[in-house]
Amino acid sequence: MVYLDNAATTKMKESVLSAMMPYFFENFGNASSTYTTPGQAARTALTEARKTIAGCIGATERELYFTSGGSEADNWAIKGVMLKNQKKGNHIITTTIEHHAVLHTCEFLEKQGYKVTYVPVDEYGMVSVSDIENAITDETVLVSVMFANNEIGTINPIAEIGKLCRQKGVYFHTDAVQATGAVEIDVEKQNIDLLSMSAHKFHGPKGVGALYVRKGVQIENLIHGGAQENGKRATTENIAGIVGMAEALSEATANLEEKTAKITALRDYLIKTVLETVPYTRLNGHPEKRLPNNTSFCFKYIEGESLLLSLDMQGYVVSSGSACTSGSLDPSHVLLGIGLPHEIAHGSLRASLSEFTTKEEIDSFIKALVPIVQRLRNMSPLYEGVESK
Amino acid sequence: MYSEKVMDHFSNPRNVGEIEDANAVGTVGNAKCGDIMKIYMKIEDDIIKDVKFKTFGCGAAVATSSMATELVIGKTVDEALKLTNKAVVEALDGLPPAKLHCSVLAEEAIKAAIQDYYDKNGIEKKVDCSGNCAHCHSHSEH
Known part of the structure; x- marks a missing residue:
């Protein structure tokens, strides 16, 4: 896991x-x-x-x-x-x-x-x-x-x-x-x-x-x-x-600075790689003034819970602010609060690191994430015609 | 929280995709609420010869779409219209209460496709819509 x-x-x-x-x-x-x-x-x-x-x-x-x-x-x-x-x-x-x-x-x-x-x-x-x-x-x-x-x-x-x-x-x-x-x-x-x-x-x-x-x-x-x-x-x-x-x-x-530097570097690597590898993706939250361990994305055209489930089946544990995970019909109040439209907010994913997270884990997570996003997009009626645009 | 059947239909959904020469297409739900189902059908001699779906939504939305297509393929139009959300839920060995609206959406998507078939073929029939899908205050964007 x-x-x-x-x-x-x-x-x-x-x-x-x-x-x-x-x-x-x-x-x-x-x-x-x-x-x-x-x-x-x-x-x-x-x-x-x-x-x-x-x-x-x-x-x-x-x-x-x-x-x-x-x-x-x-x-x-x-x-x-x-x-x-x-x-x-x-x-x-x-x-x-x-x-x-x-x-x-x-x-x-x-x-x-x-x-x-x-x-x-x-x-x-x-x-x-x-x-x-x-x-x-x-x-x-x-x-x-x-x-x-x-x-x-x-x-x-x-x-x-x-x-x-x-x-x-x-x-x-x-x-x-x-x-x-x-x-x-x-x-x-x-x-x-x-x-x-x-x-x-x-x-x-x-x-x-x-x-x-x-x-x-x-x-x-x-x-x-x-x-x-x-x-x-x-x-x-x-x-x-x-x-x-x-x-x-x-x-x-103890050694907060050292630890922060290590986690921040991994965080920024994850953010950069995901944004570069997966099209139609946005980073939520401030690019620099953010917690050293937090990454939050919205993947357009797909819904967060199916993303979560797919990742979970492969042993990757993350969370989402989609309606289906919040137990209501609305996506997270935070994502709406930063002005995201509902349909974008539904496709959110949060991956939060710890001092024990390794680069190998991040690499394998990204490797799993990319095809899952593509599979769900291929299944999504909202994605129809997007590729050809 | 999901049954094995739901997880199976989510991870290996049946009948995903589009039908290029579909003569019945129905879309229900909306992006705002987090689920949209689009059903394509090829109906010949009153029989649903082929059915495909595309779904934007949670695991339950994908699984109910998949199951609904399995339950109507090869059926007559009238038989397909009798498909209830309850039958979809039972075929999936149940859904968590918060996800029952997904099964309603699947039922409505089948009905919307058949209504489209009626409209395109000048059949003056109105599919009986229970209106249960009002969870999103709208049937579709079209």
Whole structure:
């Protein structure tokens, strides 16, 4: 199998599992327990993991809260800030190409009477700082813009948006689920108030994530109960998961530049070769300002799910934003958001790399892809007559 | 998520292509919704002598087109008109619920081709269209 769906999830590293193992067995204790063994070991591990992860994003350990994943972090950031700051206003600004964890949370809040502005993006999926600025009103409490898009990989001008929000006195949240461990994150330099991350996107375990909340940000609890997470998020801590997340993130951010250079070179090779080899194909997202591991294409005249199935049968794992894979009749909101017509958006394919992807895998993927696209085109009524044109 | 039959008809579709001297051609669906089926037929003496299809769409759309052509080839026009989407689904050992509209599209594509045959041959008949294909709010682009 050639796995090119690392934006969906990544394979956990063995070193991460090794780091986690003791916390299932000898150190299985509850971090809230007062006895020394095994509760103490769990408590120590929790503190260490929090320090490690906070350190990776330029935060302090008091500002990092563990969650069940990226979606919970997004939900908490948005609902928590809006609920706690009702006196300040009722307006949220976000974009049209956010992850559903942000969009559906905003839609939920709209039903509760909050006002949401969905700022459009340009043809590359980039948000303009001035569009955000123009959308800010006296009622605005929160701006939420994703660090990098999960489908098309475009990286937003996060530091500039953060700076603007700071000047205007509104909170700035960023969904950095795809960016964490892949690009440099520094919540200080980038003026970020709240940031969501998820461990399984950087070779950590599933079911664990975190929300960074800058000191002083007013936020309501999402999960009420015990005093865990400094009284802000109840539930017995997922110690093994948290330890795994810390191990995975510290490995991901070590030698980040070197790793990024290697993955970026493979990414650009894949993009260049596909565009040169397969006619009637476009690259989605920004050509340079994109995640090192993301490629996204639209192949005209064919539909994404049949492309996916054909590749899958030959052992190549990728994803698509076509309607048939999104479970609705519309193709992905991201592809529509960058202005693609439906018929083009239906033919999308995302191949996302990891540090373990090899050039051999990319070559064999391209070798499989070319005849599959041709076979589907030959079968497509939309392709009739195109060849002869 | 697909049955073996669906995967078989998707990876080795029967009757793909065009018929140059087709006397019945029907197109349903639209690109906006992500599926278009085009059926070509050669009808002689009221019998469907040959049938071919071209489909833009998902795995289920390709498989239902393929199966529908198999089910009508050699049949009389009236027999072909009795083909239901249910029969196509059963012949494929089922489809996921979200993909049932593809089978409706296959049924409608056969009907659209036969309507074309009637129209071209001055037969004043209207094929009964259930309108189920309204999932895309339009039958075809033509």
